[in-house]
Amino acid sequence: MALDQPMTGDQTRIHDIGYRSYDGPRLGRSYATRSLYSQSLRGAYGLGRSAKSKVLPMLLFVVMCVPAAIMVAVAVATKAKELPVDYTRYAIVMQAVISLYVASQAPQSVSRDLRFKTVPLYFSRPIETADYVRAKFAALASAMFILTGAPLLVLYVGALLAKLDFTDQTKGFAQGLVSVALLSLLFAGIGLVIAAVTPRRGFGIAAVIAVLTISYGSVTTLQAIAHAQNSTDAIAWIGLFSPVTLIDGVQSAFLGAATNFPGGVGPSNGEGAVYVLVTLGLIAATYGLLIRRYRKVGL
């Protein structure tokens, strides 16, 4: 062929090689959000992931439930008049386990998407920033609710089996569920905000646990000192500065719980209102921060 002879006319064309276009149903934005939610929720317990990653969440779940089962067994065996621990108290007692769970699963949920740069892939689909954040937030909060609610269910069923007072137990159970729902939302929000900052999973875990335990440690230390100094007014205000004491304050003010604060003096109703406002404000703030974080991530 003569190369020096210029091609004349437009030589490009599209061949139809027989690919069929998709004409099935388009499931759309809400379906994608729901899928992301269920995948993240399953992932939070290691379902659909390797056997190794099931170990820790399942172990923590068992550790949460076993003390409840033992208490129920003791209550049934000794024919006790009431359960050894209140429904509202249980999550406060087990807060170390809950902190470990949120610290290990929050980075699992968001850090890997950042590290492997899959976030832009999500956003190239119909879902938007808010959908992604809502799905992840809801999934982790649901996982936390399952973790904290299951032992309460064990306690409740056990209490009914032990023929304890039905109305009394149902009321306590309902109050416990409200308090762990608040706790789940708050912890999930804090965990996700911290985890979403770093693509390093290990660093995220350490940062979440540091925020949760150090804040709790310092608040209880300060409260103990305020108690020793007889400045009882300060105790309730100091409690505002850590997630666990925040939940403790809310439930002792409005959900009929006995408080863990030194001296056994929970916040009064006025202070309790501040507690509720701060809790809800924090949850909203973490949601807002997540939306802001994902508005520009990887794009």
Place this chain on the structure above:
Amino acid sequence: MYDPTVARLTYRALLGRRRALILGALPLLLIVIAVIVRGLAGADDQTAADLLGGLALATMVPIIGVIAGTGAIGPEIDDGSVVYLLSKPIKRPTIIFTKLIVAIAVTMVFSAVPTLIAGFVLNGNGQQIAVAYTVAALVASIAYAALFLLLGTVSRHAVVFGLVYALVWEALFGSLVEGARTLSVQQWSLAVAHEVTGGDFVVSDVSLTTATVLLTAVTVLATWYAGQKLRTLTLAGEE
């Protein structure tokens, strides 16, 4: 046994960019709390001992140790970039030893120094409390760094296991079960601190001999085994 280049790389991995700020936030918080407590309660030996023992030694030192110990090697193994380091003609135990030195140094700087400052703020080193807890923090830094560095080479979930040890075993079981305290870095370091300063405010459930033997054994064995693990390291994909 010590390779300056590896050390420089590890320092940058641990303290580079914003990480130094986050690591620095914890000690800063301790000092702020110390100032608040001093303002609220005045200088009191028991308060100072409670705060330094409960917050600084029991919570802050292990957490800094976990971040520095696992952070010295974990992320490199995680993202696979450790092969570039391993393919250089440097002995694997040398790499571990260098990283251990760096991890110990970082843990000491970020935990023992603020403990000392907080101790002086709280009661001006009355009854030698500040010095005692600083000694404990220094000793604990060495053992924690070695232990968590080993965890970093053994498991991909090193941070979680390190935290479970530090917070569940030492703090929770240690306060409930007497026997658990014998196997606790915190108690060993307290024994050493007690011997050094001899005050009544720093007490340990472990005798000095047991503590020193166990401290040395754990540090040496952990470092040796980490070197062995690095010699036979297999890189796995993300789960």
